[in-house]
Amino acid sequence: MKGSDHKNKFLLTHREREVFELLVQDKTTRDIAQQLFISEKTVRNHISNVMQKLNVKGRSQAVVELIKLGELLI
Numbered sequence: 001m002k003g004s005d006h007k008n009k010f011l012l013t014h015r016e017r018e019v020f021e022l023l024v025q026d027k028t029t030r031d032i033a034q035q036l037f038i039s040e041k042t043v044r045n046h047i048s049n050v051m052q053k054l055n056v057k058g059r060s061q062a063v064v065e066l067i068k069l070g071e072l073l074i
Contacts, residue, residue: 011071019046
């Protein structure tokens, strides 16, 4: 049983986590894109994907949920 727990431990992909870690540091979409060497559209896609996973309607709500779930440490 323990093996299956490990698989579900993290909700976010590595890149989604990077994006949200920068978001909680008050970085803009442009800042995040430049820092991670990806397009602003890709940053928005990652944020949108996470909001869908969490079933929330905004970035700040997503951040609150991720902190509650222990996915983000602040």
